Amino acid sequence: MNDSILELNHISKSFGSTHVLTDISLSVRKGELITLLGPSGCGKTTTLRIIAGLELPDAGQVFLNGSDVTESEPNKRNVNTVFQNYALFPHMNVADNIGYSLKLRKLPRAKIQEAVKEALALVQLSGYEKRYPSELSGGQRQRVAIARAVVNEPDVLLLDEPLGALDLQLRRQMQLELKRLQKKLGLTFIYITHDQEEALTMSDRIAVMKDGRLEQIGTPAEVYDTPRTAYVARFVGSANVLSGTALRMEGANVIIACEGGTVMADARGCSYPEGTPLTFAVRSEYITLAASPVAYGIPSVITEKSFAGGMLRIAAAPTSDTASAPEIIASRHGIDSELTPGDSVFICFDASNAVLVESDQSSLAPEAGQSKADLSSSASAPDKGGRRL
C-alpha cells in the first residue's frame, strides 16, 4: 500500500440511468505499467477520465500520492493524458504543443526550448519543432502526443488506446517503444486497450474490466493462466469455457461430468460435493485430440480445420445429445494433421490445465444492492453526467 502512487477507492459512476462504473477499487504502484483491458463500453475510458479529473465520480475517492484529489480540477493534478485522438492543438506547432504545459507553469523560454528538444529526442522526432500537427503522419502525431504528456513529468501518465489508430506493424513497434520509454523515465503508466495481446505484451499488471466492474487484476501470467471468471478466460486468449457438474473428488482433482464425457480438473485445494455445478476454462493449446476412447475426454466430431498465423486451428463439436457447449477449439503448432472434418475424436486435457472459474451468472449476483446505492448518489450529481469543463 505504501508504494502506491494512485488509489481508486470504490469508484462508481452513472450517466443518467446507465451504470458506467460500479465499485472500482484499484491501487497502482509507482513505476508500473498497468493496463485496463476490456471491450469498448466497459468503462475503461471513464475510469481514466475520473483519474484525470475530466469527470467526477458519483461515489468513491481518488488518491494521488496519498492525498484525496477526487474533487480537484484537472489542472490541479499532476496527471497527464495521451488522448485517443491525440488532441494536439491544431493551431500550434509541435514545439508549442509540447511546451504548452511548461509555458503555463511560466518556465523561462530557454528552459522550455530545452525541455521540448529533449522530449522530441525521446520520441525520436528531433527537428520537427516547427511542423504543425496537420503536417504529421499518424505515428508522428502519436509521438508528439506522448512527448507533450511526459514533458511535464507527471506522477501518472494516462494513455487512452494510444495505438488504436495505427496499423499493426507500427503498433507493434510503438508498443515496444512505449515500454522502453516507461522504464527509462520510471513513469507510472495507466494504459487502456481492448487488445488482449497488447495488454499481455506490455503490462506489469492487467486489470480486466467488464460492464463497469473489475473482473480480475494480476500479472499477465496470472490473468492468462488462472483466470478468475469465465469472462476473463474468454476475453484474454480466448480459452474454451465448459461447464458441467462435479461427480467426485479424486486426490487433488475433481472429476466433472461435462458435455457427454467425463473430465478432470485441478480443484486447487477445494473440495466439491457431488452435483456442484462447475465451470472451467482450457486454453486451446492444451487440448489434445485422441482418436480412440480415453478415460477422461469428451467425444466430439471435427467440424473445421484452418490455419491461423502459424497455428493449426481445429474446431470440434461434442456429439452427445445433452451437449450445450459451442465448438471447442484446439490449436497446434505446425500444419500437419491427419484429422479432417467429420472425424470422431476425444477431446482431452491435463487436469492441471483445466482452471475452475466463476461462471458469468454467479459474478452478476451481488449487483442489486450496489446499483441502488449508485442511484441515490447520482441524483445529487450535476446534469449531463457531471462533465466538468
Next chain:
Amino acid sequence: MKPRRQNRIWLTIVPLYLFTIIFVAGPLIYMFVLSFLTRDEVWGVVNTFTLDNYAKILKPVYAQTFLESLKLAFATTLLTLAVGYPFGYFMARLSAKWKKLMMLLVVVPFWTSALMRMYGWIIIFQSNGLLDKLLMGLGITEDPLKLLYSYPAVLVGMVYSLLPFMILAVYSSVEKMDWSYIEAARDLGASRVQAFLTVTLKLTLPGILSGVILVFIPSMGLFFIADILGGGKIMLVGNLIRDQLMTTRDWPFAAALSVVLTVLTSLLIRLYRKITHTTELEGIL
C-alpha cells in the same frame, strides 16, 4: 462515352455562368462604369469621363458620412460580438433538444419583415413608450429618456437586426470545435480561463471573423434603420447612396460611393481569408 459526359457538364455550367454574368458581374460593371460618367442637368447621365465623383467623396461633408458610418459599424460589430459570442458559445454547448429550440428563437425574427420589426422598436423607444414606462415605473428614471431618433436608438436597432448573424457564425465554429482540445489543455495544467484564451478563442477565430464580416458589411449599408430609429438625423453611407440615387438623382456619384463601399468590404473579406486561410464564411449554410 466521354464526349457525351463533357456535353452534359457544359449544360450545367453554362446557365451558371449566364446567371453570374447577368446578375452579378453585369450590375457591378455597370456601376463601375457609371461612377466615371458625368451627371446630366436634370435627369440621367452624359457619357463624359470624369473623376469628379470620386473627388467629391473626399469633400468633408461626405467624408464625414463615411467616417460616421465606419464608427457606427465598428460599434455595432463590437456590441454584437460582445453579446453574440457568449450566446453562440453557450448555445453550442446545449443538448441537442435545446439547441434546436434556441436556433428557432434566433431565426424566428427573420419571418417578419425587418421594417416591421424596426417599427416595433419605435413603440419601445418613443417618449412615454414601453421602455420609459418600465424605467419610470421602477423608479430608475424620472422623465422620459427621449431615446427615439437618437444615436443609441440606431445602434440598438443595428445590433438587434445583425445579432443573429454573429450568433450563428460563432455557434457554428464552437459547435464544430472538438472538445477534446479543451480537455487536453485542462489536463496539461490550464485553468478554465487559460484554456479558453489559448485554445477555444483561437479555434473559434474563424467564426468570430466571419461574424464580424457578416455584421460589419451590412451595417455600412443598412439605411432604413437610421431612417426609422434615427429620424433622418443620422446620415450613413447607405442613406447617402439612397438619397443620391432616389432624391438628388446623381447616379454617377451614387455609383462612386457604392464602388468605394464595395472595395472596402472586399478588402475586409481578403483580410479574413488571410487570417483564417479559408474561403468560406462560417455560419452561412
